[in-house]
Amino acid sequence: MPQPVTVDVVLPCLDEAEALPWVLDRMPSWARPILADNGSTDGSGAIARERGVLVVDVTRRGYGAACHAGLMAATAPLVAFMDADASLDPRSLADLLAAHQVAEPGRPHLVVGARQPESRAAWALRLRVANRVLAGRVSRATGLELADIGPMRLADTVALQRLPIADRRSGYPVETVLRAARAGWAVTGVAVPYLTRSGRSKVTGTWLGAARAVHDMSRVLGT
Template sequence: MVLPCLNEAEALPGVLAAVPDGYRPLVVDNNSTDGTAEVARAHGAEVVTERRPGYGAAVHAGIVAAATPIVAVLDADGSLDPAELPALVAELDGADLVIGRRRPVAGLRWPWHARLGNAVVCRRLRARYRLPVHDIAPMRVARRDALLGLGVTDRRSGYPVELLVRAAQAGWTVRERDVTYRPRAGGRSKVSGSVRGSIIAALDFWRVL
């Protein structure tokens, strides 16, 4: 289980405590300044250091370092529950990639700019690539070797969109499953936490599309 991290020390203890039995947490520290790596090690996680900044760089480093035939990737901010991963893995029987579609809990304020960007990108993915997706896969599972074989090159925010595009081009069967989306357990989102962050991510997304 790959957890790309940039300053997630506050949320990590809760995330790691929820990891299901049999799953090996691998935290990728992407230039954190808040002791993320130390917190991860103190709670039993393996830590990989990735100096190249960017979400895609952290995810790729984690997948390369993973030693399991199936790899799961999810955000480490506490908004997603690792306990839901086994249900996604079970969907791999007959699929190549299974992604989580975020369903906000009651009362969660999901910023309009983040929701709008997500909806526009996913509409494009459905129309152009015939992908049955409504979210850009903040939680996903796939077979490691096949995932690396797709050759995703984006090392910034565009990584999950390029992953979906390349999966479609490779003829992969992609399934989507609802997952619970909760408030962050700490810190501030690097993307949806600001209009600027969302704009940067949107530009990365459209560059890939």
């Protein structure tokens, strides 16, 4: 018998047709992918639909807009997020799920994947340094000890849907952590391998994109 779906996995997506088959093929049997398509023109949505994946068309551009639309479509007890560019292995979700299961009963729990690059090409030095600074700022603001505010996350679905996350750009992951911490959630980090992505990042693939992402995240930290 097929395993019941435990986790809905939101895949924010903008033109990831090259990577999607690999990502979907490695999805655990207990996880249901939800593709939050943020205006793809390369057939990403069609690839997902052909495989029976729920596709949510997100007209508002922005990483956070895609994540939030996918979150609101989730119905499983738990919801996870990960990029659709093959930089993260869906099989790593098992480690986040295991960490979530040891949390205090009845207390919402957010588990954040701490990226461990498998090569220099997987994570540019400028981005690693910026992320280290960002994680330090989040730690000081919340008292948490997180090495990374990464794109792979897992949490209780209903509790997360009720958090008033307002950012719809690159600050979405940071605001998620801040809101969860301020609401008294358990927040923990788990190491996950970080692979060389397929294609160039739509967010940090250029200096301008990286600067915009840092600006978005800094803006959220300033609220």
